[in-house]
Amino acid sequence: MNSTVKSTANAPLLSVEDLRLSFGGVLAIDGLSFGVGEAEIVSVIGPNGAGKTSAFNCVTGFYRPTAGAVRLRGRDITGLRPSAVAALGVARTFQNLRLFGEMSVLDNVRAGTHLRIRQNVFDALLHTPRYRRGERESTEQAHHWLDFVGLRGDRYGPARALPYGEQRRVEIARALAREPDLLLLDEPAAGLNHGEKAETLDLIRRVRELGVAIVLIEHDMGLVMDVSQRVVVLNFGREIADGPPDEVRRDPEVVEAYLGRDADEAEIEEARASVAGGRDGGA
Amino acid sequence: MTGPGDQAPTGAGPDSDSDSDSTTGTPTTGTPSRGIPPRRTGPRGAGPRSIASRLMDNRWAGLAGLLVALLAPFVNATPYALSVMTSAAIFVMLAAGLNIVVGYCGLLDLGYVAFFAVGAYTSGVLSTRLGLPLVATLPAVLVVTVIAGLVIGAPTLRLRSDYLAIVTLGFGEIIRVTANNLDVTGGPSGIYGIPGLTGGPVSFYYVTVLIVALAVVGAARLGRSRLGRAWRFVREDEDAAEAMGVHTYKVKMAAYVAGAIWGGLAGVLFGAHLSAISPTSFTFLQSALVLMAVVLGGMGSIRGVVVGAVVISVLPELLRDLADYRYLAFGVLLIIVMLVRPQGLWPARSREAAQ
Structure with missing residues (x-):
């Protein structure tokens, strides 16, 4: 998907290349690759424990990935300490x-x-x-x-x-x-009521208008589908989809990840309807 | 409301330094916060403010403290009283230094007396062996204490909380035991005949008060600067501080080195005051007492720490009439204060003044 970019000139703002992270024997992230362009909003979604926050921690320097690379405008920032990553123009919020x-x-x-x-x-x-x-x-x-x-x-x-x-x-x-070029938001709408979520959505859009690229972890599908240009889906540390919201929403593997393998057709249809409904509700 | 609390980091007002320029109190007057001040009204400090609370926020409190310290010898200038007051002033400087480490930066240091010892021994050895005047030893003292801060800090500051406390405790003992066993430090009998800074005890008291006042003002100003904010970011949440670009290791090291300098300079005053030092002056009890002054006064609150240091150093003297029971009474009083006022006698305000 992302070929390794050598030149700084055309490199995307952020590129995560085949990122792997294991804690002892547990594989938290198993080959994650995605890119974020200037002023683009990319969401990372997935069930709990899929490795989303771990990926954030690898990008921002809090974890050192076991393998793979994180590049900022082509520059390798893998393994830099968090304050050094921050100094290069990456800011983040925390889940809690x-x-x-x-x-x-x-x-x-x-x-x-x-x-x-x-x-x-x-x-x-x-x-x-x-x-x-x-x-x-x-x-x-x-x-x-x-x-x-x-x-x-x-x-x-x-x-x-x-x-x-x-x-x-x-x-x-x-x-x-x-004053970052890249802002990582880890569940910014968690625990907020309906009105506050709408305000957060508006805030995210206004941040993007400043020219700041955003990577968003969020469970509220309505918000994700509404605001993102691209959605990356993780499950058990593996990347199972990467594309525009409409495409990802229809991806059978994504639906399966959210609902489980044994769900019958009716349930899958129901889920599709609710995911789509979330988008419609927000639009 | 009345003025910026000592934690207000804006430093916007032209006189904003006077608000936290607390200085030494004096033994003869007891402490400004005798009598139990009312509890805080609430976390936001809203609602009607008590008189005590407004007095505590007053920007002139520090200057008033300095005035009291300067006038004290006119009330009582016996050699004993002067000696107690001078010791109290030196203790204030120690507490102001430890407050940078523990109060601002949140690093529990149980071996702070190590830097006190390094300063006292460096100036003591140089002045007695080389016949230098005490002032001439100051550059060396600064260099040695900074090195001591870096050497002790480098390994320990990679640790957090309890582990840090235990390792600092170890370093405190290492310094004392080293002084006890080296020839150059005079072994167990220590060093005697350290020259004074000035002619007599009265002038030495005034010099001490001025130096300590400057040290306290300096500590307060550092606390309100960009670096001071970074110290408190580290204290509050190290990870969040890193995420904002604060190199937490360097910032902690800066706190440690600043604490070392304050402690080392206090050590020079200590040697000049007593003219003799020995390893028994630098025991763990001394570290514990300085820490107690910081906690009793209010961690991170420079005014509180000054008051706490005066209380801790003077109270045992005031309790002398109780003879054998004085340390029992001292302990009981401290326990009562901490039960009634766990946030300290004069706690730091987390509210800053609107401009």
């Missing part, structure tokens, strides 16, 4: 919120500006103009991204005091403040 709970909401988003503001120890000790400028810029940017995600809650209080849905927004704002 990982905010800095005791710190203010603004501080959380300031984390995204960490690599951009220039300041050394002496600036900090002497409060030089450069220190003040850096702090001011960091704060302005934090406010900007909180506005962008539409945070309604208190920005000055600790992040843990916000309602769950608001915390999700803060996490996205924090990732956006990194």
Whole structure:
């Protein structure tokens, strides 16, 4: 599918090549390949335990893959530490919120500006103009991204005091403040109510309009089918489909993965209807 | 509301440094937070604020503390009182340094006294063997403590939580045992005849207070900087910090080295104060007491840590009348404080001031 790209010029933004990851004897990812172009939205779906989050962790440097390569604009980033991957323009959110709970909401988003503001120890000790400028810029940017995600809650209080849905927004704002070229969202709509999901969908679209490519892990099929240009389906660590949403939705292997081998025809039809219905509901 | 808490990292106001420039309190006045302040009203600090709470947020609190420390010798300048106050000030510096490691960065260090010892021994050995004035040993002290921080930090900071604590405990003991067995450090009898920094105990007290005040202000400013935020990101969630581009290992190392410098310089003051040092000054108990000061005052809160350090260093002296029972009473009082106020006497605010 993806031939190994050598040249940086025409290389896709992200290309994952024959990625394998095993924990001891357990194969978590077994030969995953996909690419993400600039400003493209690609969803990675699959049943629980299919290896989606593990794939994210390999891309972002949290896991070192057993074999295979992760390339960013043709550059091999396999095995770099997460902060180095982040420095190259990749930001992520976590499946179960990982905010800095005791710190203010603004501080959380300031984390995204960490690599951009220039300041050394002496600036900090002497409060030089450069220190003040850096702090001011960091704060302005934090406010900007909180506005962008539409945070309604208190920005000055600790992040843990916000309602769950608001915390999700803060996490996205924090990732956006990194000003990434590639954003990996791990179940951004999990635990959100219907209205919040619609807002998340809108937010994802607006992020893409900024020119940011998005890789999305999500269980809400309506959202996935609605927003993605391409869908990659994983099952037991294996990639079973990669294509546009309409195509993937009809793929018999995908339906089987979601429903099991012994489902009779009626059930499969029912499932098809509901998957399609999810799309219609969102459209 | 009244002013940025010491955790407010914006540093926007022109006077924003004064808010957390806490300094040494003094033994004679006891502590600013005697009497049990009311519990916090809620996680968001909403609702009516008590007078105590507003006083705690006051940006002049630090300056007031410094003023008290500067005026204390006018109240009581007996050699004993001066000695207790000087020790308290040095202890404040130690606590401010450990607060960087434990309070800001969340690295439980049970062997912090190692850096105190390295600083005290480096200046002690150089000044007595080479006849150098104490000030001339400072560059060497800085170099040696930074190296000690890097050497001890490099292997230990790869560990997390409990493992880190145990390994730091080990390093604390290694330094002490080494000092006990080397000839150059005078073995068990240590080093004596360390020159003072100044002429007399009063001037030394003032020099100490000023140095410690600068150290406390410096620690607070670091805490509110980009690096200080990175320390707290690491404390709150190391993985999330990495995902945001924070090189957590380097950041932890910076905290450790900063802690080492603060501890080492406190060690120089300690040697100058007592003019003699020996391995018995650098036991695990000392590490535990500094840690207790940080926890008692409020981890990550520079003002709290200053108060905690003054309490821990002065309370045993105030309890001297109880003779044999004084450490029992000391322990009971600490337990009561931690039960009534687990967040510390003067906890860090997680709320920052709107601009």
